[in-house]
Amino acid sequence: MAKSLREIRFGCDVLIIGGGTAGCQAALTLGEHPSVSVIVAEKANIKRSGCLAAGVNALNAYIVPGRTPEDYAEYARNDAAGIARDDLLLSAARGFNRAAERLESLGLVILKNRDGSYAARGNRNIRINGENIKPILAGAVSKLENVRVLNRVNIVDCVADGENVFGAVGLGVDEEILYVFEARAVICATGGASGLYRPNSPGFSRHRMWYPPFNTGAGYAMGIRAGAEMTTLEMRFIALRCRDTIAPTGTIAQGVGARQVNSLGEYYEERYGLSTWERLRGAVEESRQGRGPCYLRTRGITPDQEDQLYRAYLNMAPAQTLKWLESGSGPHESDVEIEGTEPYIVGGHTASGYWTDTGRRATLRGLYAAGDVSGGCPQKYVTGAMAEGEIAALSALRQVEGDLTPRASRDVLGSFVENLRFNVESWLGRDRAIFTADDIEEAMQTAMDRGAGGISSGYRYNNAQLAQAGERIEALESLAGDLRAADMREAVRICELKERLLLCRSVIAHLGARKETRWGPFADHADYPKRDDENYLKFVNSRMINGKIEIIYRDIARGREVCEHSNRP
């Protein structure tokens, strides 16, 4: 039964792909320039899309009084063991406080001191009621006259000729529509990638993961396919979380001062160090050496502290509060068991993503990156994603106002449209197929888990395992072309699967190219178990050339205020 997609075309100055935190802030920035026409294409609904759907309980990147953006950049660089870009960290950090103030002006509740200043939680955080952070941002975007929000439009590819980006093509999530966007500038803000590795609970609760299961790495994949240079995909992020619910642990650790303890009751954190990856390594090593499970020592907190924890979790990870209440034993009676998650690729925490200049211009003209897809700038979190949305929007604005953009040639646009139409109509037209997208996704997660350092291999891998995983992923990429879709949701699922598979292939190439172990479990190469500053205090970057992932090593530049692609490290 042949189905054909209806085509709808849009033209605009700036296309923003993804209406999460970074995308909304990019739209709000461009909203101040009413002559510029903007479209936000969002595969769900910007009211609750992206990684803040459930809320967030603190702004984790804020310059508290007495500290400077330079201090923040130094902290983030040290946490990443040197693999971070000073220019990107500084430019993001200079925007953290403005982002927080904007959120407050839009209605976000921020805890204050008596003198009206924000109440800090530690050196870099401020406390908020972030349950409604996403509706607040989305509500502000929906009021902008020059910004059109298209919900339930899933962008599949940037339209590009190898050097320039001209727009994008996508699919209706509900309706049989092929969307074509011609844009002078494209800001990629899709978020990072979950679901590459077998999750903690692979059965019914397989989507109870740290990062949204709906962030499939689309932004990375469309950049890789278009030939953009990507950086540091080997610096995986693995979160230390509450067991089962995969809820955050920082709120407990910082909120009530709970320390990590092993099954013998020993406090072990200081033995491993206090950077993000060292805290994770502590729990992983204690379990590996037979002293698990590990816990946060919450027993003995007051009933009032317990009540405040219940409330804090309802504002960001309600599953944890339900878990405490239904077990009949809250954190003042029982310690909270912790575990590492499966690895994610997410540039807001680690440094994976597009290789950009200081203005968040990707290596293709007309393409910009912000938030979790933007690389080289770890630990930027919510306020940093917003700062990058603003920076990318202002860069795109300069380009659009300068009218430097070449228009798409009909041939380039036409080939992307026909290619997507052909693929989707084939999936929709197929009566039967041996495998489903779920089958291939499970096979991908198993291959990554076993061969590319997932949970079951203790996050460790070697060259032989990486080669095996790489072969399996390539075989699965081929199988993914032969799937069947009953409707558009299933067609979008096949696109998402293909995005994840391509990203897996890139991650494997990056893991193999960093022949050292710099960040413990984040990239634990058993053949090269030591940190090697002499050879690897540099970026591992890549580009896809003729279908192959080619690795490029780039030096670390320190203290440079601005990096252009012409003077890039």
Added chain:
Amino acid sequence: MSIRIDPDACTGCGLCASVCPGSLITLEAPGGRACIRRPGDCWGCASCLKECRSGAISYFLGADIGGDGAIMSVRDEGRALEWIFRRRDGTVLRISVRRDESNAY
């Protein structure tokens, strides 16, 4: 964890379907009742619970992650969100979280 939608309480307004970040909820027909076809795909963000005006959606933890059959629902009271917990033994607990109050932690 995932959600259940009570077909008798659902009014078919479609608000839950419109906000689900995974596009997991559909209406059986235009104006029909909402359903989640693949409950295992739910992330557990609770966005749909907060939208539902008729209390038709409840949230539970899967047995594989220690769920004990308790369910949670949310009532939007304007200035606060009231979270309602019903344990398997029938006991009910409510926690009201004011919107204008920051987290203590």
